[in-house]
Amino acid sequence: MITRMEHHIKKHIENHNRIKIWINQLSIKSLVIISIHVLVLLVIVLIDGLDYRAKISLFAFLSAMTLWITTKIPAGFVAITLIMFIVIMNAEDPELLYHSLSEEVVWLMVGSFIIGEAVKQSGLAERLTFSILRKFNKKSNVLLGVSSILFASVFFIPSTSGRAALSMPIINQLSQKFSTKEQSVLAILAPVIILMSTSATIIGAGSHLIGIGLLESTVDQSISYIDWLIWGVPFTLVITLFSFFIIKWMLWPKDEFREIENVQTEDKMMLRQPINGKEKKTVILMSFLIVGWMTESVHGYDIAFITMVGAILVMMPNYGIISWKQGMKSISWNLIVFVAAATALGKVLVDSGVVKWIEKEMLNVLHMFIGAPEWFIVFIILLVTVSSHLYITSHTTRAIVFIPSLLLFSETIGVNPSTVVFLSLIGMNYCVTVPVSSKALLLFYEEGETSYDASNLLKISAILMPLYILVMMLFYFSYWQWAGMHL
Numbered sequence: 402m403i404t405r406m407e408h409h410i411k412k413h414i415e416n417h418n419r420i421k422i423w424i425n426q427l428s429i430k431s432l433v434i435i436s437i438h439v440l441v442l443l444v445i446v447l448i449d450g451l452d453y454r455a456k457i458s459l460f461a462f463l464s465a466m467t468l469w470i471t472t473k474i475p476a477g478f479v480a481i482t483l484i485m486f487i488v489i490m491n492a493e494d495p496e497l498l499y500h501s502l503s504e505e506v507v508w509l510m511v512g513s514f515i516i517g518e519a520v521k522q523s524g525l526a527e528r529l530t531f532s533i534l535r536k537f538n539k540k541s542n543v544l545l546g547v548s549s550i551l552f553a554s555v556f557f558i559p560s561t562s563g564r565a566a567l568s569m570p571i572i573n574q575l576s577q578k579f580s581t582k583e584q585s586v587l588a589i590l591a592p593v594i595i596l597m598s599t600s601a602t603i604i605g606a607g608s609h610l611i612g613i614g615l616l617e618s619t620v621d622q623s624i625s626y627i628d629w630l631i632w633g634v635p636f637t638l639v640i641t642l643f644s645f646f647i648i649k650w651m652l653w654p655k656d657e658f659r660e661i662e663n664v665q666t667e668d669k670m671m672l673r674q675p676i677n678g679k680e681k682k683t684v685i686l687m688s689f690l691i692v693g694w695m696t697e698s699v700h701g702y703d704i705a706f707i708t709m710v711g712a713i714l715v716m717m718p719n720y721g722i723i724s725w726k727q728g729m730k731s732i733s734w735n736l737i738v739f740v741a742a743a744t745a746l747g748k749v750l751v752d753s754g755v756v757k758w759i760e761k762e763m764l765n766v767l768h769m770f771i772g773a774p775e776w777f778i779v780f781i782i783l784l785v786t787v788s789s790h791l792y793i794t795s796h797t798t799r800a801i802v803f804i805p806s807l808l809l810f811s812e813t814i815g816v817n818p819s820t821v822v823f824l825s826l827i828g829m830n831y832c833v834t835v836p837v838s839s840k841a842l843l844l845f846y847e848e849g850e851t852s853y854d855a856s857n858l859l860k861i862s863a864i865l866m867p868l869y870i871l872v873m874m875l876f877y878f879s880y881w882q883w884a885g886m887h888l
Contacts, residue, residue, distance in 0.1 A: 437467055450758050457492035458753040462746050462792075466835060469855050476836070476846070476855070477735055480742030493749060501745035505705040506562075506840050510740055511732055512708030513566035513844060516690070518731030519715035519722040520570040523679035544587070544653075547575065548594045548645050552638075555598040555605050561796075562704055564595045565841035567687070572845070582654040588853040589861065590648050592841040597644045599830045601637040603629040608800035612826045615804045620818045631884055632823065636876050640869060644833075647864055652857060679722050686711055686722075736846065743837040747794030756793055756802055764806050775888055778814070779877055782807065782821060783870045786828030790838040799829045816888040823886065824877070831869050834862040 441463050445456050461483040468479045484501070487493045501507075554564045572591045576584040599605040603613070603626050617623050693700075693707035702710075715721050716728045723731075750756050773781075786803060793799045804822060811821040832838035836846040836855055845853060877886070 434467060434471055438464060441467075450762070451755065452753075454492045455753040455755045455758065457487055457490045458749045459755050461487050462750055462755075465743070465746055466791075469835060469837070470859050471856070475735070475739075477739035477742065480739055480746060484742050484745055487749065492753070497745055497749060498742075501741040504741060504744045504748075505703060506744055506843070507737055507741045509562050509566075509705035509708050509840065510737060510844060512705065512712040513562070513569065514732045515712035515723075515728040516566060516686075516708065516715060517570040517573070518727060519686070520683055521574065522723050522727065523683040543575070543578075544590060544649065545645070547572070547587075548590065548641070551591060551594045552598045552601075552641055554595075555601045555637075561595055561599055561606060562708075562840040562844075565592055565844045566708065568595065569844055580654070585853045585857070586648065586652045586654075588845045589652065589857060590645070592839065592845050593644050593648060593833055593861070594641060595841045596830065596833060596839055597641045598637055600640075600827050601630075601633050602626075603633075605633075606796060606830065608796050608829060609826055611797060611800040612804045612822050615800075615808065616818060616822045619805070619808050620812070622819045624819055624823055628885075629823075632881055632886060633827070635880060636827070636872070639876075640872055643868060643872065644865060647868075648861060651861060651864070682722055683715075686714060689714075736843070739846075740843050743843075744794065747837065750792065751798060751802075756798075759792060760802055760806055764810065776874070776878070778816065778888065779824065779874060780870070782824050783828050783873055786825045787831045787866060787870055789829055790832035791834060794837050796829065796832065796839070800826065803829070820886050820888050824873070827873065828870075831866065833865055834859060 442460060445451070445460050445463075448456065451459065465479055465483050468474055469476050472479075481498075484498050488495050488497060551564065551568060554567070568591050572587055576587050579587060603609050603624070609629075613624055690707060690711045693702070693710070694704055712728065715723055716725050718725075786799075786807075789799050789803060790796075793802060803825060807821050807825050808818050811818045833842070836842045836858065842858070846855070
C-alpha cells in the first residue's frame with residue numbers, strides 16, 4: 402500500500418516537473434504571442450456586427466499577420482494552417498484551399514520567376530548589372546542608381562507587379578556584389594521604391610483607373626493625365642527619397658565595406674562583348690511584355706496572362722531561351738504556396754462580410770465629421786485610406802470598396818469629390834507594412850539569394866506610415882492647393 406502511494410506521489414511530482422519545465426521553456430516572446438491571440442479572440446467574440454463565419458475569418462487573418470511578423474515559422478506553413486483552421490471550423494468550404502491556386506497573383510509570380518530565369522540565363526541581367534556598377538564604385542551610390550531606374554520605370558510600365566518582375570533578375574544579379582546583410586536591404590529597397598513611385602502617374606496602378614472610372618460614373622467629374630502628373634510627380638519624388646534614406650539609415654549595415662571590389666576588369670570585359678542571340682531574344686521578349694502590359698485596356702488580357710504568355714515563349718523547344726526543366730526549377734514553389742494561401746486569407750475577409758462591416762463602421766465615423774475643419778477632414782481621409790492595406794490586401798479591392806463610400810462621404814459633407822478621390826488613391830498606394838499587402842513585396846519575400854525579413858518591413862513602416870500621412874498633409878496645404886486642388 403505504502404509502495405503504491407509512494408509511486409503515485411513520485412509520478413505526480415514528475416508530471417508537475419514536466420509542466421514546470423514546459424512553462425520555463427516558453428519564452429517571453431511566446432507568451433506575448435499567445436496573449437495577443439487570446440486578446441484578439443476575446444475582442445472578436447464581443448463584436449456584434451459579425452456572424453460566426455466572419456469572426457473565424459477575421460481571427461485567422463489577424464493570427465496570420467501576428468505570426469508572420471513575430472515568428473520564424475515559415476510563412477507558407479502559417480497561411481496553409483490557418484486556411485485549414487477556417488475549413489475545420491466550418492467557416493468555409495474546402496474549395497477555399499483548392500481555389501487559392503487559381504488566383505491571378507499566383508500565375509503572375511509563376512511567369513515572373515520563369516522570365517526572371519530567362520533574363521539571368523541569357524546574360525542580359527549580368528550585362529545590365531555591370532553597366533550600373535561601371536558608373537558607381539560605391540555601394541551607396543549603386544543603391545541610389547538602382548532606385549532612380551526603378552522610379553523612372555513607373556512612366557512606361559503601368560504595373561507594380563510588372564516593374565517588380567523586371568527588376569527581380571537584375572536585383573538578384575546585383576546582390577552577388579553585396580554581403581548577406583546588404584542583400585536583405587536590396588530586397589526591401591527595390592519593392593518599396595517601386596510602390597512609392599506608383600503615385601507619379603495615372604497609369605502607375607490599376608486602382609487609379611478604377612477610382613477615376615467611379616468618379617466619372619458617379620459625379621461626372623474626372624482627373625486628367627496631365628493634372629495627375631502635375632500633382633503626383635513632386636509628391637512621389639519627395640516620398641521616394643524619404644523612403645530611400647529611411648531604409649538606408651535603419652537597415653544598411655554600418656560596418657560593411659563601402660566600395661565594390663573587383664568590378665572594373667569584369668565589367669569592361671562584359672560590356673565589350675557583343676550582344677549574343679539569347680540576349681537579343683530576351684530584349685525582344687521584354688519589349689513585347691512591356692507593350693502587352695501597357696495595352697491591357699486594348700486587348701483585354703490581364704497582366705498575369707501576358708506574363709504567362711511570355712513565360713511560355715521563353716521555354717519553347719529549339720526557339721526559347723531556357724528549357725522547360727530550367728523554367729520549372731526556377732519557380733519558388735514555397736513562395737507560390739504562401740502567396741496562394743495568403744491571398745485566400747485576404748479574399749475570405751471580403752467574402753465573409755468582414756470588409757463590408759469595416760467599411761460600414763468607418764462610414765458611420767466619417768459622417769460624424771460634417772462641419773469639421775478642413776485639416777481634420779483631410780487627416781481622417783488619409784488615416785482611413787493609408788491604413789486600409791492592413792485589412793484589405795488587394796490594391797484593386799481597396800479602390801472598389803472605399804471609393805464609392807468616400808464619394809458618398811464627399812457629397813454628404815459638401816466637398817470636392819475629385820480631391821477626395823485623388824487623396825484616397827494616393828493614400829491607398831501605401832502598402833509597406835506586411836508582405837501580403839503587395840505583389841511587389843511578395844516577389845522579394847523570404848526567397849532565394851535576395852530576401853528580407855517581415856519584421857524589418859514592420860520597423861520601416863512604423864516610421865514611414867506616419868511620415869507618408871504628414872508629407873501628404875503638407876503637400877495638400879501648400880503645393881497641391883497652389884496647383885489648383887481644393888476640398
